[in-house]
Amino acid sequence: MNPGHGIIGCGRVAPNHVDGFRSLGNWELLWACDRQQDLAAEFAARFGIDGVAGSASTVLADPRVTSVSIAVDHEQHAALATAALTAGKHVLLEKPLALCVPDAEALVALANNRGLVLSVVSQHRYDPLVREVRRWLHEGLLGELVYVQVTLEAQREPSYYTQSYWRGTWAGEGGSAVANQGYHCLDVTRFLCGELVVKAAVVGRSQLGRVIETEDTLSALLVAGETPVTLNVTVASSTTWRSRLEFVGSQGSVCFDLDHPGTLRRAEGNRELEDRAAAARCEIRSEPAPGIDYYGISHRAQIADFARAATGHGDLDEGPEVAVGMVSLLTDLYQASGARPVLGQHIDT
Ligand SMILES: NC(=O)c1ccc[n+]([C@@H]2O[C@H](COP(=O)([O-])OP(=O)(O)OC[C@H]3O[C@@H](n4cnc5c(N)ncnc54)[C@H](O)[C@@H]3O)[C@@H](O)[C@H]2O)c1
DSSP: OOOEEEEEOOSTTHHHHHHHHHHHSSOEEEEEEOSSHHHHHHHHHHHTOSEEESSHHHHHTOTTEEEEEEOSOGGGHHHHHHHHHHTTOEEEEOSOSOSSHHHHHHHHHHHHHHTOOEEEOOGGGGOHHHHHHHHHHHTTTTOSEEEEEEEEEEEOOHHHHHTOSSTTOHHHHSOSIIIIITHHHHHHHHHHHOOOEEEEEEEEOTTTTTTOSSOSEEEEEEEETTEEEEEEEESEEEEEEEEEEEEEESSOEEEEEOSTTOOEEEEESSHHHHHHHHHHHHHOOOOOOSSSGGGOSTHHHHHHHHHHHHTTSSOOSSOTHHHHHHHHHHHHHHHHHTOSOOOOOSSOO
C-alpha cells in the first residue's frame, strides 16, 4: 500500500503541499481538512482529493494516513503537532515550530521518543542557489566575512490582517513582519553563516499599527561569530515582495534575492567566485511556482526529503532542531525590542 497523507489547513500555503506530495509519484493524498469545511470541500475539489474533513481528529484516526501537513495559524502548531505525533503520524509542520522554546523542545522530544519524523518547513534551505552560495562560503571564496545585510521589503494591505482571525495578533501569530514574512531570510542567514546572537532590536508600527497589535517593521543588529549582521524587515513597503541577502567578505561579495526563482544579483571580487557564479546562473533554471510565486518551488524538495525520512530511507537533511533555534532567535529579537508580551506554553512538560 502506498503511504497516505492528509493536509490540515487549506489556506494560502496548502497548494505547495499538494504539489510536493503529488510530485513524489507514489504517495496518496487522502484528506483535505479545514475547520471551515466549505474551504476543505473547495480545496479537495480543486485538487482531486477524495477525503473532506472539518476536524483534524478525523484525519488522525485514519489508519491509512502515514503523515500530515499542518498549515494553520501559529498558535495551534504545538497542540496539533502533539495530537498528530501522539496518533503515530509523521508531521510536516509549517513554520514556526511553536511560539515558545519549551513547546518547540517538547515537540522535538515527542517526535524522537516516538520514532517519528517531524520536519518544519524551511523551504529556502533547499533552494539550489542558497546551497550554492553556502558552498562558496564554506570553501572560503569570499575570504573572511566582513558584514552581512539582510532585508525583506513586503507589502501587506490592512485587509490581510482585518480579514484574518489570527494575523496581526501576538497570541495567534506571535509577531508579524519578522515572525511570519521575515522568517525565511533570517533562517537562510543562519543556514549560511551559523548561529546569530541578537545585540539590539527595534520595532515599528507606524503604517499598520491601527489594525495590528504586532510589528509591521523590525530592524536589528546581530552577530554571527564576530561578523555583524544587520536585519531590516517590513510589511509596510509599497513593494510586494523583495527579500535580499548580501554577504561582504575580504575576498569577495555576493548578493542574491531569496524570492522565486532566487536571483543572483552580484558575485564579484575574485576570478574563481565569478566563474562559479557564471556557472550557477546557467545551471539554476527557474520553474513555475505551484503557489504564490515568492514562496518558491522548494517545498517540493523539502517534501521529498520528508518522504524519504518518513519511509525509513535516512535522516532529514534539515532536522527540527534548526527550527527550535529559530523559535529561540525570534524570542530574543522580540525580547530585545521589548515589543512582545510573554507567550504561554501550550504543551505541559
Ligand atoms: N513556508 C512558506 O513560505 C509559508 C507561506 C505562507 C504561510 N506559511 C505558514 O503556513 C501556515 C498557514 O499559513 P496560511 O497563510 O496558509 O494561513 P491561512 O490563514 O491562509 O490558512 C489557515 C487555514 O487553517 C484553517 N484552520 C485553522 N485551525 C484549524 C484546525 N484546528 N483544523 C483544521 N483547519 C484549521 C483555517 O480555517 C484556514 O483556512 C502558517 O504557519 C504560516 O506561517 C508558510
